[in-house]
Amino acid sequence: MADTLHLSADPVDLTAWLVDIPSVSGDEVELADLVERSLRAQAPHLEVVRTGNSVLARTNLGRPGRVVLAGHLDTVPINDNLPSRREGDVLHGCGTVDMKSGDAVMLNLAVTAVEPRYDLTFVFYDCEEVEADRNALGRIEREMPEWLTGDLAIVCEPSNGVVEAGCQGTMRIEVRTTGARAHTARGWMGVNAIHAVGEALRRLESYESRVVDIDGCTYREGLQAVKIAGGVAGNVVPDACVLTVNHRFAPDRTPADAEAHLREVFDGFDVVVTDVAAGALPGLSAPVAQELVAATGGTPVAKLGWTDVARFAALGLPAVNFGPGDPTLAHTQQENVPVGQITGCAEVLRRFLT
Template identity: 65%
Template sequence: MVNPLTPEVLADPVALTRALVDIESVSLNEKEITDCVEEVLRAAPHLSVRRFGNTVMARTELGRAQRVVLAGHLDTVPLNNNFPSSQRGDELWGCGTSDMKSGVAYALQLAVSLPDPRYDITYFFYEAEEIESRYNGLFLVSQAHPEWLRADFAVLLEPTHGVVEAGCQGTMRATVTTTGRRAHSARSWHGVNAIHAAAEVLRRLATYQGRTVVLDGCTYREGLNAVRINGGVAGNVVPDRCEVQVNYRFAPDRSPELAQAHVEEVFAGFEVTVTDLAPGALPSLTAPPAREFLAAVGSAPVGKLGWTDVARFAALGIPALNFGPGDPNLAHAQDERVEIGKLLDGARTLRRWLTTP
């Protein structure tokens, strides 16, 4: 195909966002968009470019005292009658407009148009953020080429509606199992109903009060919720097993070990099996590039309620923040959209941060 990311498109963050949205890139189908992004980056003489799978890394080598990362994922959730893009008044609509091709547009425009930034910059355009972690481009790079990730600070261009969202919550998924004894439902007193036993699990969830934690002025609210229940054998059988799947979102001052211990304490007396556990990330507001970035944005940060790849950078000792024009409440929605004003404001903010001494 002819690359739609022409010089004219690259010069305009609004047109660039639309062009990126109009390249379909549902998770694991990112080759076409990655090819287009790679071609543009390799044409910029001031960038060193590497590719691993459908993840592209481009970096300046100016010998600056500090290096920062701008990172955005190229994939989207499945289309939902919201492709291709459209402009409606002062908004762009379409799959990926908010999460997060408007953020990708920021990084791509800066990468090709800013040969002499105040920091050395590493740009990541990566695959498969919206699905299982084992496919995630940043994860794969961290395993194969960890040196690509080295930096003093990182900005993940996730949708934040133009505010800085610091750190992120940790997330844990677990299965709480109740057991009983099978019996014919006509003679149920011979059995013990495992689904009925799950009522106590649900009672504990219904009365659970999550912590509210303030770290560096950023508020993180915890939550523990049932997200699925599996149980039953047949229409005439008292079941002997029921599984309640729970999701715990915890503040970044808790380690994964403490999070697991807390959930096990809440469900004491029941079998608890952890199926997925990822640490959060502390706000990381003290690194010099972070302070300078906050000054460029000009508003106070808030805590990130959710898990993002800032946690991957935090695990490597790299302070990281979330910043992007999209509204996170519209991510993955059929009516996903981004405000053009927010998009333009954010583009100016990033350029000001990267060019003002």
């Protein structure tokens, strides 16, 4: 393994090099070390710091505005999809989509965009693909908040090379029912908690999801049962059942709004919120965001899903997703990215930033 990466190389080649360094969540140290060494050796114009397995770099040129670019270094577990391979104009391998192609674009810009019209901050962070309390952006926000300030945040998650604005919020709830145990031979003497969930399932089956237009972006909400648990034994009437439901809500709802809505949907049931993350409004009215949209030459679309743009939005930064790769291929064994999208995203961001 080379001591450093050639960061000014073609971002397509850089993507392949990054992909070939395994960095499953919690095991990013080798890649973080390489990114840190490469930036320190090849980007003397940047201030570089290390925190855990995250590497941060920024210019301090006194520009009137600052753009933050963020990308996580970790991937989901490898699934017989390493090393990378290129077939024609498509690069295959774990992380090609989520999101080492975005990281490659950022690293290339870090060393080649030496006279940007905005000050730039680059955040390469760890543990995005696991539980939220391990996400390094949370630690950076608590310990180094000055590194997450600016006028626009671009999270280089896969977006098919178009601006995906904002993101949905997400909430998981448990709909709990209780009953009374009895021998199934004398079932009338008990109360079946699994049967009691039937009404909640019927409400889900007839539920009509909201479609919301915000700043020209269409957000489609969703409400889905994702798990059901109950039962004691093959001859016992069950006295408890738990139905887990996931709600994806448009960013015009707050978490409190979403919770109130779900309690209305499941009125009469015991509802417990087990996980929640707020969404993010598009933020496209900010002048610097409009400049990015103009640089892409395309039409922004809503982000259907949750990403770390929500963390930046909560800090008061307009934030968007913009990166190469089809997000529907993320986390699949078939991860692959057209090399033209990597090149195209790099060109758009270079045009926007310089």
